[in-house]
Amino acid sequence: MLTWFLVGPPRPIFVTGALLLSSIAVVLVFKHSFRARTFALLGIFGIMLVESIQPVLVWLGLELVPVHVGWWSTFRFFVDANLLLTVIGTVAACCAAVYIQFGRVRMDLATAFPQMSFVAPTLGLNECVTRLARIAGIKPPEAVLVDSGAPTAFTVKTNGRYAIAVTIGLLESLEGDEIEACIAHEIAHLKNNDFALRLVATLSKVALFARPLSYFIEPAVYRAREFLADKTAAMFTGGPDALASALSKLQECSVIPESFAPADAICLCQLSSSRRTSLRIFDKHPDLEKRISILRQMKTE
Secondary structure (H helix, E strand, O other): OHHHHHOOOOOOHHHHHHHHHHHHHHHHHOOOOHHHHHHHHHHHHHHHHHHHHHHHHHHOOOOOOOOOHHHHHHOHHHHHHHHHHHHHHHHHHHHHHHHHHHOHHHOOHHHHOOOOOEEOOOHHHHHHHHHHHHHHOOOOOEEEEEOOOOOOEEEEEEOOEEEEEEEHHHHHHOOHHHHHHHHHHHHHHHHOOHHHHHHHHHHHHHHOOOOOOHHHHHHHHHHHHHHHHHHHHHHHHOOOHHHHHHHHHHOOOOOOOOOOOOOOOEEOOOOOOOOOHHHHHHOOOOOHHHHHHHHHHHHHO
């Protein structure tokens, strides 16, 4: 029953358990291989999805694993409830995917983020974004300057293309190499296809909204991609020093207002958290101290 509650109908339970334990083992073994951790976590989502669609397949006569009639009859209520929740979650995930792909990302910046004031980017900002994109081997995104004192940089997709937004507060708070490192972090998100992977994780959580485990896995995927973006950015800029220095300075700043931070952007700075340590497993952005620690470890390796 616990397996059902967390993952889905346990058929067959030894297969589900083995796959789950294997994925968890990958997460633990590749502690600092954030790419491997990402796919292990998404693999757990895949196991959960397969388990959750079993009632739909049974209903259609296409079950992957034969179901024992006696077992099925005994838990008929739970099977029907699981079928209903699976259908509701899948429909919600499909609607969210359609909205994201054909709605929000096709709006212009001013429409998508009315709480922000955008101004013309500086020549230096444009050149920095273009140069780092070429180093990464990707199409240069648009550079955008935000009239805000909140020190942050983030990546959004509007008008069908990506844009890297940097606030005036960030430019005023950091040195040139530190600003470059922050922009390299955002370029790294694009290089690593983080928008697509984050979308998969979010839609999986929506589809599996009735599975408590999904609320732990989705933020874990987000955190892994942040760590990977830090490592990738260090490669683009010749080392981790500049990014570690930038994060150390930003750590002393105030928290960015939630009304400012775009919910569907890849934000660089979640400067602090009011959550207790035990609740930080729900945060999508890792603690800055942890990010700085990993960057400093890279220097000694």
